[in-house]
Amino acid sequence: MDRGWRLFLRTIVARAYPRVVGQQRQRTWIFFETFLPFVAVSAYVFVYRALNAPADYIGFVVMGGAMTAFWLNIIWSMSAQMYWEKDNGNLALYIMAPNSLMAILLGMAIGGMFATSLRAAVILILGTWVFQVPFVVSSPAQLFAVFLLTMTALYGMGMLFASLFLLFGRDVWQMNTMLQEPVYFLSGFYFPVKSFGFAVALAASIVPMTLGMDAMRQLTFSSGPSIGFLRVRVEIAVLAVLSIVFITAAKYWLDRMERLAIQEGTLTDRRR
Amino acid sequence: MLRAFQRTFFPAAWLGWQVESNWTDPLIFFVFSALKPIASVMILVFMFNAVSRSGTDPALYAYIYLGNALYIYVGAIMAGTSYSILDDRERYRALKYLYIAPISIPVYLLGRAMARFMTGTLAVGITIAAGIVFFKVPIHPMRANWPMFFAALALGVLCLAAMGIILGSITLTLRSEPWFLGESVASALYLFSGAIFPITLLPATLQPIGFLMPMTYWLELMRRALLGSGSASFPTLAAYSNASLFGILAALTLGFGLLAFILHRLFDRIARDKGMIDAQSNF
Incomplete structure (x- = not known):
């Protein structure tokens, strides 16, 4: 039997597999998870058009619409995943199995990130093509670094939430709903976060998407630097710190939840 | 029949x-009820403010704000069912x-x-x-047409x-991704x-879809009732009288009732x- 790192890596691959392969078998996502966000994006684009906004603002909306795919994946398929597993009766099996829960969450994150990237790419390409978005990429290397760090911090946050959400009962639905529009608003999915002023924008930066999108806007639009909240280098550094903090916190809480499950024997009870 | 309905x-x-x-205590329920719609409308308020120096029409602000606020009913009632x-x-x-x-399922859904x-x-x-108090939406409760x-x-x-x-009836027959229908x-x-x-503002080929939707007429009536003469600056349905809008909405309601x-x-x-x-389906 595999042990140690070998088991850890195989668990990651095993948990990522259904997220990647599942979407090949169930292709309805192409309609539901690309067309629907695109419709929402279109509505916001028409609002900016009604307001005679500069063309870059249409681009902000398209980019924000693509990034919603990641945030929805975080709250519904990462944060609430352990709760779904509890509801289906699988969580007890996860805890009994000899593999690490951290590896399971990492597998979920990597598989989810890959699958969601495809969705986000489709929304971005479709939006760019339909609304003729004028992208001007100033530094591809920095853009890649920002995206990678945003994803790492974001999925680290998702892993932390996954363990914390085990404490919820049926209110998990309401919690997820509460994390949707308010985060779209506070993270500035459809407008520059600088509009909030320094203090609110700083507080909103606890969600990695806030600084990630602000940096990406600065790096991909000609008007980007003028509407940026912080300098891109500073935002990259903060995102790196957030990545470490969230992944460490996820590990701590996951271990704690696992201990609770073993001691109390009630954590996996679906009636809770 | 009435007793069965009741x-x-x-x-x-x-x-x-x-x-x-x-699922929670009344205070948290109240916060939850307020948080999502307020955040949703704040997105539009900030979008408006971000570009409001580009010569935008303040009447459009009321149009956007009210439309978004009233649309909560669509998500709640239609998708909620x-x-x-x-x-x-x-x-x-x-x-x-x-x-x-011994109940009627359509009445249960109602x-x-x-x-x-x-x-x-x-x-x-x-x-x-919140729109009236904090966001300067030009609604004057004393001047609104409440019967309308x-x-x-x-x-x-x-x-x-x-x-x-x-x-809801279509959802009954769906096995994959049923939650996406609403x-x-x-x-x-x-x-x-x-x-x-x-x-x-929609492309000309898509505009007829909007004119077939009951919500188009419903939102117009609601805006006219709340904004009064201020709603006249929205040209889309300006040629229709209130009675015509009510007539169209009533006909569409009857049509959808029969279809249901x-x-x-x-x-x-x-x-x-x-x-x-x-x-x-283990969704």
């Missing part, structure tokens, strides 16, 4: 209210018991829609009140409930009904044949 409708509305509200089928079938696994109880209407009213009320407002609201809610029963239709209506922008009756019978039979009443 036996189903009121317990369903009560059950729906409990499901929506008793579809979700209530999923809640009962998949989450609480109670739909099979409802089917063998009752659940009523509960969603109540929670939706809370959210709409908070959003509009409540008449349009009642007709619109009836129409949304009929659409909800149609979606959301899809609500999203499509958000775009095509001119909820947050005049539908004349026919489609419920059809999809109900399909669901029974396919064994979908107690199906588990």
